[in-house]
Amino acid sequence: MPTDTRKSAWRVLLGYVRPHRGALAVGALLSLTMGATGLALPLVAQDLIGSLSQDESISGALMLLSALVLANAVIGALGGYVLQRTAESVVLTARRSLTSYLMRLRISAVDASEPGDLLARATSDTTLLRAMTTESLIGFGTGGLTLVATLVMMALVDAVLLLVTLGVIVVTGVVIGLIVPVINRASKRAQDSVGEMGAALERVLGALRTVKASSAEERERRAVHAAAEESWRASVRAAKWRALAGNTAGLSTQVAFITVLAVGGARVATGAIDVGALVAFLLYVFYLMAPIQEVVSAITQYQVGSAAISRIQEVRELPSEPERTAAPPLPTGEEKPASVAFRDVHFRYTPELPPVHHGVTFEIPPRGMTAFVGPSGAGKTTVFSLIERFYDATDGRVLVDGRDVGEWDVAELRAQIGYVEQDAPVLSGSLRDNLLFGAPDATDEAVAGALATTRLEDLVRRLPDGLETLVGHRGTKLSGGERQRVAIARALLRRPRLLLLDEATSQLDAVNEAALRDAVTAAARDTTVLVVAHRLSTVTSADRIVVMDAGRVLAVGTHGELVAGSELYAELAATQFLTASA
Numbered sequence: 225m226p227t228d229t230r231k232s233a234w235r236v237l238l239g240y241v242r243p244h245r246g247a248l249a250v251g252a253l254l255s256l257t258m259g260a261t262g263l264a265l266p267l268v269a270q271d272l273i274g275s276l277s278q279d280e281s282i283s284g285a286l287m288l289l290s291a292l293v294l295a296n297a298v299i300g301a302l303g304g305y306v307l308q309r310t311a312e313s314v315v316l317t318a319r320r321s322l323t324s325y326l327m328r329l330r331i332s333a334v335d336a337s338e339p340g341d342l343l344a345r346a347t348s349d350t351t352l353l354r355a356m357t358t359e360s361l362i363g364f365g366t367g368g369l370t371l372v373a374t375l376v377m378m379a380l381v382d383a384v385l386l387l388v389t390l391g392v393i394v395v396t397g398v399v400i401g402l403i404v405p406v407i408n409r410a411s412k413r414a415q416d417s418v419g420e421m422g423a424a425l426e427r428v429l430g431a432l433r434t435v436k437a438s439s440a441e442e443r444e445r446r447a448v449h450a451a452a453e454e455s456w457r458a459s460v461r462a463a464k465w466r467a468l469a470g471n472t473a474g475l476s477t478q479v480a481f482i483t484v485l486a487v488g489g490a491r492v493a494t495g496a497i498d499v500g501a502l503v504a505f506l507l508y509v510f511y512l513m514a515p516i517q518e519v520v521s522a523i524t525q526y527q528v529g530s531a532a533i534s535r536i537q538e539v540r541e542l543p544s545e546p547e548r549t550a551a552p553p554l555p556t557g558e559e560k561p562a563s564v565a566f567r568d569v570h571f572r573y574t575p576e577l578p579p580v581h582h583g584v585t586f587e588i589p590p591r592g593m594t595a596f597v598g599p600s601g602a603g604k605t606t607v608f609s610l611i612e613r614f615y616d617a618t619d620g621r622v623l624v625d626g627r628d629v630g631e632w633d634v635a636e637l638r639a640q641i642g643y644v645e646q647d648a649p650v651l652s653g654s655l656r657d658n659l660l661f662g663a664p665d666a667t668d669e670a671v672a673g674a675l676a677t678t679r680l681e682d683l684v685r686r687l688p689d690g691l692e693t694l695v696g697h698r699g700t701k702l703s704g705g706e707r708q709r710v711a712i713a714r715a716l717l718r719r720p721r722l723l724l725l726d727e728a729t730s731q732l733d734a735v736n737e738a739a740l741r742d743a744v745t746a747a748a749r750d751t752t753v754l755v756v757a758h759r760l761s762t763v764t765s766a767d768r769i770v771v772m773d774a775g776r777v778l779a780v781g782t783h784g785e786l787v788a789g790s791e792l793y794a795e796l797a798a799t800q801f802l803t804a805s806a
């Protein structure tokens with residue numbers, strides 16, 4: 225991994241840690257205090273051995289030793305708790321920040337991503353920051369400090385033995401430096417595979433009926449398992465190298481112990497140091513094992529964490545919309561309906577794809593119903609996406625109320641609009657949640673009104689818990705037509721100045737279709753209604769019809785005008801609409 229990315233992983237982690245730096249400092253201080261009480265133990269032991277050899281009483285030293293051991297345990301437990309708590313808070317901060325960002329992603333960014341993978345980044349990758357905080361950040365700090373303090377204590381006991389110990393530590397450092405990049409690569413691969421597994425699972429669970437109906441379970445299962453197995457393989461690879469690094473650290477203290485014993489023994493024999501000093505030094509060598517392990521584990525854990533951070537940062541590089549703390553106010557119903565205009569709009573979804581709009585131009589005055597018709601793929605739905613600013617036009621101008629949509633605050637722009645998608649999604653939750661989704665402050669009266677307009681009252685009466693009935697994931701417990709009407713009721717509750725209705729082709733029966741036509745016609749008296757129309761009923765009652773083909777506007781007029789004046793429209797009316805209404 226290049227150095228700058230490694231540096232930025234630290235920076236990112238420190239950014240998440242900053243709000244919790246007080247708690248972190250307390251935790252680190254407690255850990256250090258525990259280290260210090262631990263460090264005092266060999267000195268007391270040295271004293272105790274001295275007393276023994278001079279036949280003095282050791283009860284004082286023993287009491288001190290016991291008190292130190294007890295203090296060590298209590299402070300250790302407290303410090304551990306504070307640090308774990310801080311680490312959980314760091315994960316929370318990262319999750320809040322990443323999920324807020326995910327909500328602001330532009331539609332184009334989501335088009336290019338796998339939702340399951342984004343989910344894995346927000347859940348599984350952020351979890352890894354916990355260990356990164358405790359083991360890496362704290363481990364490096366406390367382990368490093370304890371290591372230095374131990375070395376200083378060793379220097380006080382005997383400088384020659386310290387040099388011997390340092391020699392062993394340097395060799396260990398070189399070996400671990402070679403292992404670290406391998407751990408980083410394997411960890412990144414493991415986490416990428418978890419993302420792939422999430423994406424594969426989301427694909428299956430999001431379309432389970434189609435998967436089952438296509439007898440594709442076995443194939444899909446293999447895809448999910450392949451990703452899970454790849455993650456296993458990469459994690460095992462990382463575990464192998466981490467174990468090796470850990471063992472190298474363990475081995476180095478053993479080697480240091482033996483070397484110090486040999487060199488120290490010789491020094492005792494020559495009288496350079498006494499036995500008490502050798503014992504104290506050996507205890508320090510033994511004591512060195514923990515901080516060395518801690519530092520090595522900090523380094524290896526850092527590799528896992530920085531792989532997670534690089535996945536989190538990849539999300540943050542995706543284009544997003546500006547941040548907003550509160551939703552802008554919705555229209556009160558008193559305002560003038562919106563006008564819409566397209567002026568020579570060119571658009572392509574991505575630079576690699578061919579253009580979808582080749583100079584679309586039309587003007588829609590406030591109020592009334594405008595239907596967009598044309599063959600499949602003509603670019604009708606794309607007109608709505610550009611009005612909502614889900615995407616930006618490549619060239620030309622999209623105007624709402626005479627103002628370029630690029631100049632609107634995007635949230636304010638959307639507050640003017642009620643939008644019903646073609647597949648009319650209903651979210652899991654209750655029917656009431658779904659109706660109030662776009663207008664949380666709507667009154668019961670307004671809800672009753674919207675239910676009446678969309679002929680949903682019977683449904684609500686039939687449902688076991690009325691408006692509180694849970695509709696299932698994506699509203700699976702509702703019929704297609706009911707879902708569509710719920711979506712329309714939801715849009716109407718916003719009292720939009722502009723209603724965008726992307727008709728699903730054949731979701732409604734004749735009775736409901738007539739009812740909806742009435743509802744939309746009524747709405748068109750107070751607001752500007754744009755409909756992507758697939759039904760004759762919608763088209764004939766429209767105030768104006770925009771005929772589109774292959775990303776261009778061919779004609780604009782009423783049904784009567786267009787049947788006579790537009791060849792494509794006459795053809796569409798003769799086949800598509802008449803068939804759809806039959």
Ligand SMILES: Nc1ncnc2c1ncn2[C@@H]1O[C@H](COP(=O)(O)OP(=O)(O)OP(=O)(O)O)[C@@H](O)[C@H]1O
Pocket residue numbers: 335573574577580598599600601602603604605606607756
């Ligand atoms: N998110 C997207 N990314 C890339 N291409 C897209 C995207 N959405 C639509 N397209 C392409 O843009 C073209 C126009 O699509 P659009 O949905 O606007 O057509 P439409 O006229 O509404 O069709 P239909 O009547 O079938 O709904 C199509 O060729 C489609 O493949």
